[in-house]
Amino acid sequence: MNAPNPNAVAAFEQGMARFWHPVGLASELVDRPLAVELLGRRLALARLGGTVVAFDDLCRHFGAALSIGEIVDDCLRCAYHGWTYDRSGTVVDIPARRGVAIPREAKVACYGAREAYGLVWVCLEPEPAADLPAYPEFAADSFVKTAYRVYEVWDAAATRIVMAALDDTHFPWVHPGLLGDRAHPEPPDHRASVEGDHVVAAYSVEQPANVSLGSPEGATGLVTVTYTNHVYPSTIRLQKEAPGGNFVLFQTMQPLAYNRSRIFLQVARDFDRDPARDETYLVFEDVIQSQDQPVVESQRPWLLPPLSSRLMLYVRPADLPLITYQRWLEGLGIPQV
Numbered sequence: 001m002n003a004p005n006p007n008a009v010a011a012f013e014q015g016m017a018r019f020w021h022p023v024g025l026a027s028e029l030v031d032r033p034l035a036v037e038l039l040g041r042r043l044a045l046a047r048l049g050g051t052v053v054a055f056d057d058l059c060r061h062f063g064a065a066l067s068i069g070e071i072v073d074d075c076l077r078c079a080y081h082g083w084t085y086d087r088s089g090t091v092v093d094i095p096a097r098r099g100v101a102i103p104r105e106a107k108v109a110c111y112g113a114r115e116a117y118g119l120v121w122v123c124l125e126p127e128p129a130a131d132l133p134a135y136p137e138f139a140a141d142s143f144v145k146t147a148y149r150v151y152e153v154w155d156a157a158a159t160r161i162v163m164a165a166l167d168d169t170h171f172p173w174v175h176p177g178l179l180g181d182r183a184h185p186e187p188p189d190h191r192a193s194v195e196g197d198h199v200v201a202a203y204s205v206e207q208p209a210n211v212s213l214g215s216p217e218g219a220t221g222l223v224t225v226t227y228t229n230h231v232y233p234s235t236i237r238l239q240k241e242a243p244g245g246n247f248v249l250f251q252t253m254q255p256l257a258y259n260r261s262r263i264f265l266q267v268a269r270d271f272d273r274d275p276a277r278d279e280t281y282l283v284f285e286d287v288i289q290s291q292d293q294p295v296v297e298s299q300r301p302w303l304l305p306p307l308s309s310r311l312m313l314y315v316r317p318a319d320l321p322l323i324t325y326q327r328w329l330e331g332l333g334i335p336q337v
């Protein structure tokens, strides 16, 4: 519905291809290959000799999906005729033609793949424009981390989902009683700037007492919380500092295509540290995400219209973090519609 023109989609995918994006849980990738999608491409992930690899999911022989093959001696063997690929994507065995040289073209495209923060990340371009998003709480013993929530695929651009997490002026409207109060729709003072390889946006608000603020169960009234959002093209790390402790939401989106994204979400907190309590925090986020989903999926155009077009009427100063994020994206060569 309302598909953008193909050039806009291609430009978006090309701009995003220079960054690392999550493609799956590291724990899912064990002794069998895995089919994943990233920016309109089908990839086969595999662990070969302890290294995570990402290949085009297309055997050079007759085009079977390598992701339905098997791992044999640290190589990936195609399910159809047994052509076998090493970790660089080069064919090292053609069972029907052994004893003669393997054609030079017998290789598949191999992309940068890394394992970090419990996820597998892929960058489709050989020279990434930036390192992985930072997530210092992941390695900090003072924070307990939940397992990841992996949500069903949303029909939305990853950039739109990042913006939904970055935007606070929707709190009273989409999350009344949880993150906002309709009697107080006025925005906080925002500070937003580009810091190194990402955007940082910070502000303090009064929020209804809730578990993410370390409020005791059943607490009522408003609590002052300071948000510091660290924003990347497809990732946001949201730090909430409240009297009850520090709560961090690491939310990163796998852009399957320009209009479909899968959310990986992990909560880290330095209070209420019993892991048996993890589910309480994830259920809170489930509610927030389920409130955001229909709104974000309804947004058109799919990709952000250029700032200069004024197709989106940002209001100042309320929308400052979003303006900063979009201007930064445009500067990175991630064009929108």
Ligand code: FES
Residues within 6 Å of the ligand: 059, 060, 061, 062, 063, 064, 078, 079, 080, 081, 082, 083
């Ligand atoms: S299609 Fe892969 S070996 Fe023939």
Ligand SMILES: [Fe+2]
Residues within 6 Å of the ligand: 164, 165, 170, 174, 175, 288, 292
């Ligand atoms: Fe929201």
